[in-house]
Amino acid sequence: MRSAGTALLSLAAVAVLAGCSTGPQGDAVVVRSSNSTTWATSESMAAxxxxxxxxQAARDAARAAAAARSTLPASAAEPRRAGVETGPGPVAPGTMASAAALPPRQAEVERIVYFDFDRTEIRDEYKGMIDRRARALLAAPQAGVVVEGHADERGGREYNLALGQKRAEAVVRALVLLGVPPDRLEAVSFGDTRPAVQGQGEQAWSQNRRAELKDR
Known part of the structure; x- marks a missing residue:
């Protein structure tokens, strides 16, 4: 009986030692399931x-970034779309907008002086525009202007050429008086050969009696 008990105790001890044995990697923990046994080293558990x-740190950072975006105004949270042009901002009071910054129709008006029938005097309404042109030229020392004079179809060819020349020269003189060097200005005449508007009647003629300022 004693030998049988001793044998049973020995078998139990062997079973206990087998359950606590080290794995194939040395210092290890045994993980058993109903279907398999897995050996996990202390190094792999630490990794x-x-x-x-x-x-977990990445998840926390993502939640913090989402919370920060939710507090921004819509205009700041939404990025500007590439290729969308927003256009120039408003011009501050008391400052002069350049012709390039003006709307197309206004820029067109800013470079044309219209005259009364058979007259060469510059009307008061265009003196402000000529002053702005003079200041722009003084701010750009390399720039120059060609002033092209025109007349409506009434009158002879030679007369209209002379009339267009006088109109162009009137604009040049006004620019010179405002400080623009004469060598940066040129006056030419096309008479009635280049009408801005085709047709007869005062509506067309009034658009053809003009001097145009063009960059050179």
């Missing part, structure tokens, strides 16, 4: 813990 910590 798994570090990976889980990094993943």
């Amino acid at each position: 798994a813990a570090a990976a889980e910590a990094r993943a």
